[in-house]
Amino acid sequence: xxxxxVLSVGNFFFSLxxxxxxxxTLPFLASYMPAAYTGFVVALGALGAIICFSFLPHLVxxxxxxxxxxxxxxxxxxxxxxLATTLSAFAAILLIAVMIALQPLLSYExxxxxxxxxxxxxxxxxxxxxxxxxxxxxxxxxxxxxxxxLANSNAYARIFLAAAAALVPFIVLFxxxxxxxxxxxxxxxxxxxxLCIVRDHDLAAVTVAHFLLYLFYVWAPLYVPIYLxxxxxxxxxxxxxxxxxxxxxxxxxxxxxGWIADHLIGDKELMFAGFLITGAALASMSVISVSSPLxxxxxxxxxxRIGAALVESMTEAHFFRRVSERDVNSVSIxxxxxxxxxxxxxxxxxxxxxxGGYETFFLSAGGFIALAGGVTTLLIKDFR
Numbered sequence: 001x002x003x004x005x006v007l008s009v010g011n012f013f014f015s016l017x018x019x020x021x022x023x024x025t026l027p028f029l030a031s032y033m034p035a036a037y038t039g040f041v042v043a044l045g046a047l048g049a050i051i052c053f054s055f056l057p058h059l060v061x062x063x064x065x066x067x068x069x070x071x072x073x074x075x076x077x078x079x080x081x082x083l084a085t086t087l088s089a090f091a092a093i094l095l096i097a098v099m100i101a102l103q104p105l106l107s108y109e110x111x112x113x114x115x116x117x118x119x120x121x122x123x124x125x126x127x128x129x130x131x132x133x134x135x136x137x138x139x140x141x142x143x144x145x146x147x148x149x150l151a152n153s154n155a156y157a158r159i160f161l162a163a164a165a166a167l168v169p170f171i172v173l174f175x176x177x178x179x180x181x182x183x184x185x186x187x188x189x190x191x192x193x194x195l196c197i198v199r200d201h202d203l204a205a206v207t208v209a210h211f212l213l214y215l216f217y218v219w220a221p222l223y224v225p226i227y228l229x230x231x232x233x234x235x236x237x238x239x240x241x242x243x244x245x246x247x248x249x250x251x252x253x254x255x256x257x258g259w260i261a262d263h264l265i266g267d268k269e270l271m272f273a274g275f276l277i278t279g280a281a282l283a284s285m286s287v288i289s290v291s292s293p294l295x296x297x298x299x300x301x302x303x304x305r306i307g308a309a310l311v312e313s314m315t316e317a318h319f320f321r322r323v324s325e326r327d328v329n330s331v332s333i334x335x336x337x338x339x340x341x342x343x344x345x346x347x348x349x350x351x352x353x354x355x356g357g358y359e360t361f362f363l364s365a366g367g368f369i370a371l372a373g374g375v376t377t378l379l380i381k382d383f384r
Contacts, residue, residue: 003117003179008134010069010173011110015135016166017076018103019142020159022221023243025096027229028156032089035226036353039346041093042222045100046342052105053339060112066179069109073171076102080164084157104338113179115320132313136250143247147240154236203319205379207334209271210315212373214341216278216308219365223349224285227358228297232290242294246301253306254313267318272377274310277303279370286362311373318380 029038059068079098086092114131149158225243228234257270281304288297319334352361 003177004114004130006173006177006179007110007114007117008131010170011131012134012138013166013170013173014073014106014110015138016142017080017163017170019139019221020146020163020166021080021099023143023146023225024150024156024159025100026222026226027154029092029096030226030230031154031156032092035230036350038226039222039350039353041096042100042218042346043343044093045097046339046346048097048101049104049339050343052101053108056105056108060109065109065112065116066174069106069113070171070174072102072106072109073167073174076106077164077167077171080160080167084160084164100342101339104342107338116179130255132254132316133251136247136254136309139247140244140251143240143243145240146243147237150236150240201379202381205376206315206318207337209275209311209373209376209380210319210334211337211341212275212369212376213308213311213315214338215345215365216282216304216369218341218345219349220282220304220308222346223358223361224301227285228288231358232288234294234297238294242298242301245298246305249302249306250309250312253309257310257313258317267314268377268380270310271314271318271380272374274307274312274314275373275377276370277307278311279307279366279368279373281307281366282369283363283366285366286359 025042026035026038029041033041056068076099079095079102083092083095083099086095145162146159149155149162225239228239229236260270281300284300284303288300349361349365352364
């Protein structure tokens, strides 16, 4: 099996685990504490990841990305099994924080391994979007599985066990197949790398754009499910298929968007449109109420992912046109926006919920994504 296929299959199982866990994280924590405070637990895990990210380039140079990916995956399985059996609030908080912290670390290793297989930058858009498509196909199945497992009760332990099971094929695959080793990175001081990115306006802009996308990726899967299920009382049996339909745009849009960016118009225009659509759809969640038809809610959810799919495919392709796996510190910073968003977004979410409730949250978050994303995109220098 070609290394890119191995990595895409691995990304499929990583996505299945990650999506299963993401949708039930806040509803699960809400059984132990007030919903408005659950975001602080996610922020705690993100803080741990941010601290760990400063050591990743050195660990990659010493142990290799594939070995680290295996270690992080095994630790995730242990945390998930423990979550399925936990009975105390303290254990739930600690284990959720560990689960959150490990995810961006694992994603970082996959990035380096995939980039090591790309020899020609002219195929970057297609390689990256194929990798993302594998993730998105799995993310379609995850909500359906949630709906089936939680059809009759909020037995969240079932979801954690399913998420752990999803990582087993990932571990077997990465243990059995030797992947191309990433280039030995030229390690520089992280401060120097940050200054280099800041001075490169294009690289800085796409990194900020990726950060804004990940703010949405924290806000949407955390706060939309808890609002629709805990507040509007829509059952998981309905939310399961709705979330699955919501995610279809990723599988339909990202690969064609990568091809269009490679051959026709570049990254900038598609990224700009994506931010406007995403922000408007998230803000529209504020008008949803108990009386809103499911089809109306579904349309909003689908449009939010149409926009996010455009932004994701364009930020990924644009950044990796500019760097290679040798730029391990730059990749570390780019992937570091995941734990940074995991830290910032839930804190802002909790503060907005405490200040004005879900309507205030969705309006503020959606408006910010549209405005900040549009401005940031205008600063990007297209390669065409």
